[in-house]
Amino acid sequence: MHISEGVLSAPVLIAGALGTGIGTFIGLKKISVEKVPQIALLSAAFFVASLVHVPLGPSSVHLVLNGLVGILLGLATFPALLVGLFLQALIFQFGGLTTLGVNTFNMAFPGVVVYYLFGPLVRSSRSLIAGVGAFLAGALAILLSGILVAFELTFTGESFKAAAKLILAAHLPVMIIEGIVTVLLVSFLKKVRPEIFGQEV
Amino acid sequence: MKKENSFLKSCDPRVKFVLALLYAIIVAITYNFSLLVLASIFSLICLLLSGLSFFYYLKRLGLVNLFLVFVLITLPFTTPGEEVFKIKFLSASKEGVSLAFLIFFKSNLIILTTTALLSTSSIFELAHALHHLFLPSKLVQLLFFTFRYLHVIEKEFWRLKDAAVVRCFVPRTNLFTYRTMAYLVGSLIVRSYDRSQRVYEAMLCRSFNGTFPVYHHFHLRKKDILFGIFGVTYLVAILILC
Numbered sequence: 285m286h287i288s289e290g291v292l293s294a295p296v297l298i299a300g301a302l303g304t305g306i307g308t309f310i311g312l313k314k315i316s317v318e319k320v321p322q323i324a325l326l327s328a329a330f331f332v333a334s335l336v337h338v339p340l341g342p343s344s345v346h347l348v349l350n351g352l353v354g355i356l357l358g359l360a361t362f363p364a365l366l367v368g369l370f371l372q373a374l375i376f377q378f379g380g381l382t383t384l385g386v387n388t389f390n391m392a393f394p395g396v397v398v399y400y401l402f403g404p405l406v407r408s409s410r411s412l413i414a415g416v417g418a419f420l421a422g423a424l425a426i427l428l429s430g431i432l433v434a435f436e437l438t439f440t441g442e443s444f445k446a447a448a449k450l451i452l453a454a455h456l457p458v459m460i461i462e463g464i465v466t467v468l469l470v471s472f473l474k475k476v477r478p479e480i481f482g483q484e485v
Numbered sequence: 486m487k488k489e490n491s492f493l494k495s496c497d498p499r500v501k502f503v504l505a506l507l508y509a510i511i512v513a514i515t516y517n518f519s520l521l522v523l524a525s526i527f528s529l530i531c532l533l534l535s536g537l538s539f540f541y542y543l544k545r546l547g548l549v550n551l552f553l554v555f556v557l558i559t560l561p562f563t564t565p566g567e568e569v570f571k572i573k574f575l576s577a578s579k580e581g582v583s584l585a586f587l588i589f590f591k592s593n594l595i596i597l598t599t600t601a602l603l604s605t606s607s608i609f610e611l612a613h614a615l616h617h618l619f620l621p622s623k624l625v626q627l628l629f630f631t632f633r634y635l636h637v638i639e640k641e642f643w644r645l646k647d648a649a650v651v652r653c654f655v656p657r658t659n660l661f662t663y664r665t666m667a668y669l670v671g672s673l674i675v676r677s678y679d680r681s682q683r684v685y686e687a688m689l690c691r692s693f694n695g696t697f698p699v700y701h702h703f704h705l706r707k708k709d710i711l712f713g714i715f716g717v718t719y720l721v722a723i724l725i726l727c
Contacts, residue, residue, distance in 0.1 A: 347670065464660075477678065
């Protein structure tokens with residue numbers, strides 16, 4: 285979920301910008317010139333995927349897929365999501381300039397974490413292990429994002445605690461769906477284009 | 486809908502970006518109401534100079550952000566202070582209501598002003614401006630490519646979705662729907678990946694050497710410099726005064 289402008293306090297905004305800055309710096313260092321189109325096109329694909337609404341009971345949720353971005357891009361997750369969120373801020377006013385750092389960190393950091401934790405499982409040749417890894421990667425990335433948002437709100441002020449709890453609760457159903465969709469996506473990609481794994485930087 | 490020529494549309498994107506960033510930062514971190522009122526004068530001037538229609542802004546603000554809704558509905562009840570109204574056992578405090586209003590005001594001011602300053606340039610112009618400002622060139626290239634192919638990939642997705650709908654696909658809450666959606670997105674990722682290889686090969690055929698040549702150069706004119714100086718001075722002044 286994108287944090288809007290004007291909510292968080294200055295220290296939280298600065299910490300988010302710093303975290304994203306460091307992540308992006310490391311990511312960019314690792315990206316070679318010939319990788320740029322590949323990462324950009326995947327970033328565009330994930331941007332479009334985030335516009336996809338999947339039904340959930342009477343409502344619907346949109347896909348985030350930051351777990352899968354992490355698995356496919358590794359350390360390039362930070363620059364890829366930074367660019368995507370910058371475009372979302374400009375085109376739809378989701379998030380904004382001052383919250384760009386925090387929002388990117390909330391999405392990209394969990395992506396990089398699940399890349400290191402579950403990347404080896406997902407790349408395993410046994411489909412059961414890969415499936416379990418994919419579910420955990422998809423679900424945990426969302427959970428971590430929710431925890432980061434809740435933490436940032438609570439750090440901004442005590443009165444944001446209720447909002448933080450509500451937002452964290454809203455992440456829970458999304459977590460399950462993301463886990464399931466990530467499993468299905470990974471099994472599809474492994475069948476159709478297995479070489480897409482192992483391209484990360 | 487948009488008027489063709491306005492001051493902000495012809496203004497140098499570099500100046501506009503710096504002003505938008507400075508404005509967003511100042512407004513985002515303040516809790517001072519009088520600063521916001523003074524800042525809204527700056528916003529109003531930007532709106533008038535942008536030449537964008539009133540309906541355009543209304544549409545932008547209408548994209549209600551769920552996040553803001555969560556924050557605004559809980560704040561009055563969770564901030565301790567003098568009670569103003571009560572819903573059953575929940576009591577809303579005066580401090581909470583004013584904090585919620587302050588955040589709503591701040592958020593909308595930033596959205597309006599950044600829209601006025603940035604939506605009057607194309608994304609390609611902004612990417613070019615960022616290249617001149619402080620961004621590493623690889624990041625600018627990434628931004629350029631992502632935006633360049635965003636619409637191509639979006640079109641591809643709708644084509645895939647249409648193909649599914651033509652075959653009587655109706656999204657519901659079940660595993661079949663999730664599988665279909667996952668395979669749609671999966672196809673999109675595979676196609677994007679394949680396209681990126683073709684794009685890069687096409688670039689190599691045209692002797693790409695890692696840098697983008699720039700054909701249109703920005704020129705800082707007198708009015709850009711004046712606008713920049715006035716803007717920065719005003720924003721810094723209200724920050725110091727309030």
